[in-house]
Amino acid sequence: MDFAKEFEKRQDKTTEAERAEQEKKEKGPSVTEILADDEKSKFFLIYLEEQEEGELAHKLLEGNLNAADRAVLEEKRGAFWERLEQAQKIKDSVGGDLENIIKVSPELQQEKKTAGIAALKKVLVDGSISRSFRDPAWMEVMSKKIEDRELGKKAIDLNNQIISEYCKKYNLKEEEFAATLALDDEESPEALKELIKGKMGFFRKIFTSHAELEEMADTIDRREAIKTGLALAENDLHELAGSLHEALQDPRAEQALAAHITGENPPKDPSFKESKAALKSYEIQDKEVSALQEVWDKKKEANKDNKSFDIDEEYGSFIEGAAENSVQNKVGKGKGGFWHAVFKLITGHKLEKKIEK
Amino acid sequence: METEELYSTLSRLMEGDDQEAVKKFLIEHIKEFSERDRENILTAFLEDALDKENINDKALLDFQNKAIAAFKRLEAEKAALEKQDKLLEIKENM
Numbered sequence: 416m417d418f419a420k421e422f423e424k425r426q427d428k429t430t431e432a433e434r435a436e437q438e439k440k441e442k443g444p445s446v447t448e449i450l451a452d453d454e455k456s457k458f459f460l461i462y463l464e465e466q467e468e469g470e471l472a473h474k475l476l477e478g479n480l481n482a483a484d485r486a487v488l489e490e491k492r493g494a495f496w497e498r499l500e501q502a503q504k505i506k507d508s509v510g511g512d513l514e515n516i517i518k519v520s521p522e523l524q525q526e527k528k529t530a531g532i533a534a535l536k537k538v539l540v541d542g543s544i545s546r547s548f549r550d551p552a553w554m555e556v557m558s559k560k561i562e563d564r565e566l567g568k569k570a571i572d573l574n575n576q577i578i579s580e581y582c583k584k585y586n587l588k589e590e591e592f593a594a595t596l597a598l599d600d601e602e603s604p605e606a607l608k609e610l611i612k613g614k615m616g617f618f619r620k621i622f623t624s625h626a627e628l629e630e631m632a633d634t635i636d637r638r639e640a641i642k643t644g645l646a647l648a649e650n651d652l653h654e655l656a657g658s659l660h661e662a663l664q665d666p667r668a669e670q671a672l673a674a675h676i677t678g679e680n681p682p683k684d685p686s687f688k689e690s691k692a693a694l695k696s697y698e699i700q701d702k703e704v705s706a707l708q709e710v711w712d713k714k715k716e717a718n719k720d721n722k723s724f725d726i727d728e729e730y731g732s733f734i735e736g737a738a739e740n741s742v743q744n745k746v747g748k749g750k751g752g753f754w755h756a757v758f759k760l761i762t763g764h765k766l767e768k769k770i771e772k
Numbered sequence: 773m774e775t776e777e778l779y780s781t782l783s784r785l786m787e788g789d790d791q792e793a794v795k796k797f798l799i800e801h802i803k804e805f806s807e808r809d810r811e812n813i814l815t816a817f818l819e820d821a822l823d824k825e826n827i828n829d830k831a832l833l834d835f836q837n838k839a840i841a842a843f844k845r846l847e848a849e850k851a852a853l854e855k856q857d858k859l860l861e862i863k864e865n866m
Binding site: 509516523525526542546553563564568574695731735752753758760764 | 787791794796802817820822832836837839840
């Protein structure tokens, strides 16, 4: 082994890691710039509290920082900025397509009718950054869902382009075909029905092509093998048409479509069973209550002269955090989703009854 | 509904097997929850919507992939026929 080269390589790696760390530190605005912005400074304080730098946050509020405090703040700034960027991505992504997301949920549609889109936007879009800071586990889960969503949409767009090329090549009505594939379009089930039940659109054309090709195949040597291939291709298309046709008979067309295509029943969210079982076996222990009460009392005491300490707001966040911990202890870290949120809701209420504000 | 009754009904529904009943109850009684819980419920429905959307997108992708595979198979068969045609033509001309 060439030790000199190996040493050089290791040195390079360290330099690379250091460079990445340096870049991370240099990213985003300075501490002074963060503090000059009301919203960012609010999130920075929440972040410091979460990082167990409550005392530093307190000093920051009082404008009583020494050189060592400033060094710690600078160290926390880079990671804070990364968190803010991640939270901003969730906000932009949900905000950019809220109407389409709502279309998928009967419950959100109902709430849109009752409270209006502005009220929903306030909670789901505007509130997403503050939620990301209050509940980092939620942010991680949401980031993953948003990433999956974007990848899925990109793949669908790409496939649409490929199908469109094929349609052009075979002189099929690609617009009609593409329109029927856009399942988020309210009119698409109707369009699909028209396409399949009616004149059969591109399916019929494909079948016609098959008939022509079959006729040609009769005249040549490998006709049997080719005919089998054609039959398989035709069968694929028949199956597709069948799946869609059956799916369209079901009022819950999209779910049924998923079921027909994957060959399974629409999957039930496994977290329902998990949350249900966790709720059943969850009992708040006296020990847990007294420990939480002690933490809360200390926090209250530390902030008794802090005018910006909103006790109702802080108590709510405290209970929410404690409920989140209970969920994580019961069902595991990094778990999210609807049913875990319901578990958290019920647990939060139980804790609220036991921990004195 | 009083707060206590709200939560006891919700807990009771969670003990059953009807997921849709829990969702229906939450949205129908959403105004009776505290503001914070209301926000938590709506955010949970947002996550639920994203999950559903991802399932639907996956189904749509599967469908598209099958359609593309069918087109590809068709193309291959067409190419095979064309090749055979040419061979026949050559044979006839020999």
